[in-house]
Amino acid sequence: MHPDDQIDQKLTPQPAATRSNDGASPERPRGRHAATETARRSVRALLESTPARVALATAVTCCLAGAGAVAASRDTTQAPAPQVAEAVADRALAAQDEAASRSLDRSPSPAPASPAPSASASPTAKPSAKPSAKPSASPKPKKTKATPTRPKPVAGLTQAQMDNAKVIVDVGVELKVPRQGLVIAIATAMQESTLLNYASGVLPESQNYPHQAIGWDHDSVGLFQQRPSSGWGSVRDLMRPAYAAQAFYAALLEVPGWQQLSLTMAAQAVQISAFPYAYAQHEERARAIVAALT
Incomplete structure (x- = not known):
């Protein structure tokens, strides 16, 4: 007997279920469906309150659906529905908290500007200035032909x-x-x-x-x-x-x-x-x- 299946139990009493060949109880699908529906409602509320987290909520829903599928294939006794619903609700709340801390609607913070490498620190940097040229020797004075001096006039000549x-x-x-x-x-x-x-x-x-x-x-x-x-x-x-x-x-x-x-x-x-x-x-x-x- 499952506490969340009281209506079905009163109307139609069922004998104790025997395991089928696939190990699934005929009541487990309803319990799983109810737990899944409760989780979906929680996720839907999360999605309506946070439109920007659509991608993350979708990922949580896929995870929950996968968990239900895995639980269906397990050959174990049916877990109490309240525990499943509570676990699903805890997972949804945890996913909501995680989504709040990892919001998709955020702009990347500017990376700290790295200091520009100096020319002297870079191993491939070329020297900024050419080595100073050797001091040129002082130019030698050009030899000019000496202009012949004109003779000083004597004896009354011009x-x-x-x-x-x-x-x-x-x-x-x-x-x-x-x-x-x-x-x-x-x-x-x-x-x-x-x-x-x-x-x-x-x-x-x-x-x-x-x-x-x-x-x-x-x-x-x-x-x-x-x-x-x-x-x-x-x-x-x-x-x-x-x-x-x-x-x-x-x-x-x-x-x-x-x-x-x-x-x-x-x-x-x-x-x-x-x-x-x-x-x-x-x-x-x-x-x-x-x-x-x-």
């Missing part, structure tokens, strides 16, 4: 005249002309052009080259007023002070015994001037100029 005198002396020194030859050349240029590089008004071509003055003495050009028509050279060559000086020295060295001649006679032997004694007036200044340049 800088342009002194520059031309230096060219004449330098060419003579290079040709190894004796000192007296240098003095003769300077005195001759002082008489012929006042130590200025002349172009000729008669030869327009001469004005195409660097010059410092223009003269009108036939086709005479340059420092020594040499004439292209007399075979001294081309206009272009004679307008170059170095070439003109070289041409004068070449002619002087061909004069026999020029070193024993006076300055006037030696210069006249080269120039064939209409005023042969004009060169002597420049001898003293010419010596001072040569002394300053050698």
Whole structure:
């Protein structure tokens, strides 16, 4: 007799049940169904009060149903229905408490931010800065060609005249002309052009080259007023002070015994001037100029 089956017992008394072949009592299904229905009502109340826990309540129902199926297949005597209902109710309450502590309706809490690994702590981190370059050696000063100093004018000459005198002396020194030859050349240029590089008004071509003055003495050009028509050279060559000086020295060295001649006679032997004694007036200044340049 089962306390939860009183109505059935009064209406239809049943003899004591004998075990069937499957070991299940004919009254056990009703008792199990009643216990299962009580559990389902508890679970349904739980589901209605907590909509967000649908998944968990469903899982509890499946567990209870499985437990009933297992109990049906066991070959044991029927457990009292009140105990089954009480056990089911306890399971439901336990499931409710567990569901409350493990709510499905929750947002994941942010994970604590892990400190970013420093560049020095990471074994694969590349060095942040390249090693400092070796200090470069101080640059060596570039060697610049020394600008030849212009000679300081002497004997009342201008800088342009002194520059031309230096060219004449330098060419003579290079040709190894004796000192007296240098003095003769300077005195001759002082008489012929006042130590200025002349172009000729008669030869327009001469004005195409660097010059410092223009003269009108036939086709005479340059420092020594040499004439292209007399075979001294081309206009272009004679307008170059170095070439003109070289041409004068070449002619002087061909004069026999020029070193024993006076300055006037030696210069006249080269120039064939209409005023042969004009060169002597420049001898003293010419010596001072040569002394300053050698």
